[in-house]
Amino acid sequence: MKQIFRLLTIALIGFLVISCEKDEDQAVISETNAGKLSSDKSTIVLNELVANDAVINFTWTKPTFNIAVVSSQQIEFGIKGNNFKKSATVDFSNDLMTGSVTHAAMNAAMFNIGATPDVVNDIEARLKTSVGSAAFYSNVIALKVTPYTPNPDLVYPKINVPGGYAGAAGYANWNPANSPNLFSPEKDNKYRGFIWISNLTGENGQYKFAINQDWPGNKGDDGTNTGKLVGDGANIKAPVIGTYYVKVDWVANTYSSVLANFGIIGDATPTGWNSDTDFVYNPATKTYVINSIMLSSTGSFKFRGNDDWALKFQPKKDDQTLVSGKAVQTYFNAENTVDGDPNYKVSEAGNYKIELDLHNSAYYKLTVTKL
Template structure:
């Protein structure tokens, strides 16, 4: 029995020693040379129209070690001069990394301003356990693009008899042919604003690019204004021409529709808080706009047809000052994206062109431009 215990003890010690030797590989693998890195370009301008094309290629010579080990490698990007604070990294597994325009734009958009040429530091990291050996950084200037949200979020079309008079084409479920409803949460629930310049509007819904092969209308005529079915009845609002807020649950086969003409109101406007000034729909730009006097330093916002039930405003609690000519995100209170009751302001009194772009519920924007 004693011999058996001795054999077991010797075996256990041997196993522990073998395990320690394996774990010590990283500790005893002394780095001999650092990796080196080169880029095919030192100035990269990214354009969304070229998403699938090659943007830049990074080639490198891997680090060497005193023993035969296999480290992992990553390319690390940061704004130049930040010592790689707030960096972004991507793993690599060969002697070069080819970035497409889309891949590079996605990687660095979180650390550099969009659409601004920004000098970046890029380095190759060789990682062995907790030990990291980096190449000397190289400088690459990168200009990213702002992805078109119309191509990012799922959408359905709203073809109808109103479209031609509203800057589109009647009964044409294609890009540019009909307005869209978008799904900001990508959950098959679509909603947004549609301007219908027809006293007796009619429309249906079609899914993505399938056109009439996948269309839905109301389950009944006269309409329920609530339920949908494939190849259903044309939807015919009884409230005439104007702006409609429509919400569609495509998989649940339900929808809602409400007329929602937006007006501007506030101390900054000539009417103050007493009455709204209705915005006009520009059939060319597909934006709601108005040119009017605004008083500097005083608040204004937008609301639904003289009702406070739906407002368009900043998302937070503080009033937001809008710089002339700059575009800002704006939010609809009824969509759950507004946390308080803030307003907008301009710094100086004058005449302003005000533009509300409400065509994409994932990207509502506002712009004021001093005339």
């Protein structure tokens, strides 16, 4: 028993010594000189047309430490006043003391921190030097950055909807790389979007879900037709022709699809609030179009699905007056992105072409053009 007690005592002392050594190692790393950051300009306007060109150059002095360390370094961006609570970083090799950031990389950083496109944003930047789990920061420099609206087709995750319907919709039949996509605006493995089916003969009205624009990992119905998916499952069959709003939870292996044929309605239209004028799908442009409709400047309008009020496209919050030929983002109430029940208006009465682009659920686009 004494021998066992002696061994336990030695083990406990050894554990305490090791723990103290670890604490001491953590405590002795300290910054002797802080890093310093500067840039060659303080105001930049980002441009997608030269996305791969450098837009700003940074120069920095690395921090020094009281012991030799292996560190990594990044330029960190945040919106002024938020104390970098939501930030984005651009990495640089540890052997560098100067580096440039491209229009595309800067715009991606601005998008990730929530900067507003097409207006001047007050941005802060600093050098972030990481040593293990510890981070050390330089001085903060102020920037004025005007981002552009990023291409939603490139910045949001997506899955593909290949099927026998796709060729008639302007894509290619059973080709994941050339098919409509469902996007995940919240980047949470939940995808949604619209597909158009014009024929139910044979496989014309059938589809599956693929990822990475290829067949490996594809999913289809589990055979019960109850909205459950399995790997390489059965084709999903549309019950009737028309436009479908499709949702997929890729992790939970579930899907749903509801008919959603849209039209315009409102007292700015010839038929008022009593009936709709329907959109027609154009496979050449992959958009929904009303080629000609008279709109008054005294009334308003919105877009609803299936001649009912459950599904609507409308402004995000307040009534919005549209400018001829200028595309705007429109919002789908079923996605909980609309506050209240706002309508659209035009400032000048006349004959209009209306185009609704629903190919990307992260950015539904509406354009009215006076004829």
